[in-house]
Structures are given as C-alpha cells and as structure tokens.
Amino acid sequence: MIILLIFTILYISLTFGDIRLITPAQLNDLTKDKNTVVIDLRKSIKDYWKGHIPKAQWVNVEAFRFPKKGIPAFFIDPKLFVEKLKNLGIDRNTKVVLYDDKGTFISFYLAWGLDLIGHPEIYVLEGGYNRYVSEGFPITKEYPSVIPKKDYGDYEVREGIRADIEEVKKALESKEYIFLDARPPELYKGERGFWKRLGHIKGAVNRFWRQDFEEVEGKNGLKYYLLRPKDEIALFYENLNVGKGKKVILYCGQGLMSAATYYVLKYYLRVKDEVKLYDGSWNEYSQTDLPAEP
Numbered sequence: 252m253i254i255l256l257i258f259t260i261l262y263i264s265l266t267f268g269d270i271r272l273i274t275p276a277q278l279n280d281l282t283k284d285k286n287t288v289v290i291d292l293r294k295s296i297k298d299y300w301k302g303h304i305p306k307a308q309w310v311n312v313e314a315f316r317f318p319k320k321g322i323p324a325f326f327i328d329p330k331l332f333v334e335k336l337k338n339l340g341i342d343r344n345t346k347v348v349l350y351d352d353k354g355t356f357i358s359f360y361l362a363w364g365l366d367l368i369g370h371p372e373i374y375v376l377e378g379g380y381n382r383y384v385s386e387g388f389p390i391t392k393e394y395p396s397v398i399p400k401k402d403y404g405d406y407e408v409r410e411g412i413r414a415d416i417e418e419v420k421k422a423l424e425s426k427e428y429i430f431l432d433a434r435p436p437e438l439y440k441g442e443r444g445f446w447k448r449l450g451h452i453k454g455a456v457n458r459f460w461r462q463d464f465e466e467v468e469g470k471n472g473l474k475y476y477l478l479r480p481k482d483e484i485a486l487f488y489e490n491l492n493v494g495k496g497k498k499v500i501l502y503c504g505q506g507l508m509s510a511a512t513y514y515v516l517k518y519y520l521r522v523k524d525e526v527k528l529y530d531g532s533w534n535e536y537s538q539t540d541l542p543a544e545p
Contacts, residue, residue, distance in 0.1 A: 268371035270362045270518045272478070275383040278348055278376050282306045287346040288339060289395075292357045293380060302390040304350065304383060308339055308397060312357050312507075315364055322535050324505045329368050333403045340397040343371065343404030350376035350383070354476040356460055360510035363528055367413060368406045375514070378467070378475035385469025412513075414500045414527040416535060423453065423542065428498045429524075430455035431491065433509040434533070441545055444504075446537040452502065453542035456491045460503070460511040478519060485520055494522040502529040502536070 273281070281287045282305050291299055291307040299309035315332065319325040326332075341347060347365060349358040358375045365373045376383065384390065414422075422428035432439045432455045439457040441450035451457070463484050464476035478484075488494055499516065501509040509528055517526045529536075536543070 268369075268373065270359075270366055270373045270375060270514055272377040272519075273348070273374045274377060275386045275388045278304065278350075278374070278383065279388050281346060281348055281374065284346060286344065287348060288341050288397075289348045289350070290339070290361065291380070292349060292351045292361060294352070298352070298380075300392065302384075302392060304380065305389060305391050305393075306395045307350075308395060310339070312360060315361060322531065322538065324534055326364055326367070326506065326530050329406075329408050332364060333368065333406065337400040337403050340399060342400040342402065343406065345400075346372040346374065348374040348376065351379045353381050353474060354379040354464070356508045356511035359514045360507050363412070363510045363513050367409055369409055370406075378469075378477055381473040381475040382467075382469060382477075385471070385473050385475070387470075411525070412517075412527055414529040416531055416539070418527075419452070419500065419529060419531075419536065420541065422498070422500055428500060429492055431493065431499055431501050431509075431512065432457045432533075433460040433501060433503040433512045435459050438504065438533075444533075446504075446533060448537040448543055450543045450545055451533070452536060453544050455502075455544075456493075458487060458491060458512070460508045460515075462487070463511070463515045478515070481520060484515065488516070488520065488522070494520065494524060496523050498525045498527065500527050500529050502532040504532060505534040506530045506532045 289307040291303050291309045292312050296309055315327050316324045317327045349361050351357040354377050362373050362375050430452045432451050438444050439451045465479050466474055467477050468474050493499055501512050503509040513528050516522050
C-alpha cells in the first residue's frame, strides 16, 4: 500500500511537474542540453535582433491569445496551443525555458498555459534578459536551428487550474471562494481604466502582482525583478485570508498579471488553497451585469 502511494506521488510529480524559477547560470547550463527550447517573450522583435540568449526563439505572447465569442484575449484552445508548441520544436519531453525583459508576468502567463496542459518541465528565468546580461552571460544574434516535432505526445487539460465565467457566478454565491485581484490599486478601486465598467468583482481582495517582487538594478542600469522572501510575502496573503484552504480565483485586467500571482501562490508559497486563474478576468466580467464594487 505504501509502495503504491509513493509510486502515485512520483507519477503525478513527473507527469505534471512544477513551474521552476532558474538563475542565469542555470539557464546557461540548460542551453547546452539538446532537449531544451528557449522562448524569448520580450515585446519587440527589434530587441531580439539586437541580441538574445543562445537557442532562443522570439514569440510575441499574443500568438497564444484569441477572442472567444467576441470577447478578446483568452488563452487559445489547447489543441491550437499544442500545434504551436510542435512548430517550436517542443514535445512533452522538452525542457521549456521562458524569459522576458525583466522577469515580469509575461513569462508566467505562458508558464501557466504550459501548466494547463500538464507540461512536465517548465522553467522561468528569474529577472529575465536584463539579469542574464547584467551577470555577464553570453548573448547572440544568430537564429537557432529548430526542427518542428511531428507529435507533442499525450496530454490532459487541467481544468482545475482555470476558472470560467460559470464558476465565477457560482463563486459569487459561495463562502468557499476568494477572489484576488492582481491589478494596481487604482484599477481595483475603479479610479482609472479602459473597460466598459470600472472597479472590481464584488468581495474581491487586492494585491498588485509586483508587490511580491523587488526591483533590482544591475550593471549598466538594467533593472529586473526578483521574488521577495517567502515569509515576507506569506504574511500579506495570510492577512487577505489566502492560504487557509479555500478556493482562490485570481484575476486581473486580461489574465496576464494574475499569472505571476498564480506562480507565487501555487509553486513558491505552495498554499493549501485550490488556486485558479480566471482567464476572462475583468476583460470579460466588466461586460456582464454581475455585481461589482465600488
């Protein structure tokens, strides 16, 4: 019985894995592994042309987002996602490394997408490209040689880490749920914004995603973000009632910022709550007549 339990735990961990933060030194080692694919998620292809991490392919994060029933910016259908991964030379056994300019929510958003299909090995470069360059690691202007995969392999969509509008409606009527808004306080309070309605989901608490990170200045004035100590972050979430075994639905403006908070709660603090990202976020909610504050 004990052996079966151990095997089950090992199988689950190997099947789904974690999202792991890595340092520039660890990434430099991973680039020597033939089974590693590196994705550059910086906003401009011009930045990629100026220099990038060896083996990196540039992809705009919007390549992974598409409208759903007229509402913009949802994460694409998993079947489409897997096809894109195959074209990037990724299958289920590939180590995928993600980076952006400073270590922002952009990398965590794609990491969440990979977690959604249970990809086993997902790595995010802490501090992003700026930290990598500041620490003196090599860059290149050469494009990588990529051979698309014919098959990704078996995968299962993990609906347990994603919330849709129907679950949001259910959560509004339940004391088992907590809504956590990862936007800046002024958006949460409805003091500014571009949406049809301003404010936040009724009853939601607020912690801006960037409060979990410290901005560091490296060489040549390059700035990047590093995670704050666990005990420091945990105290703030505890005061918001997070980490006490409830179901936490994360949201922001369009599902991007909250992906950083998803990593922090699920894989850094490892809270016992069931953590879900509401992909539609305020982008979708603001178009409904569901209750909002203030």
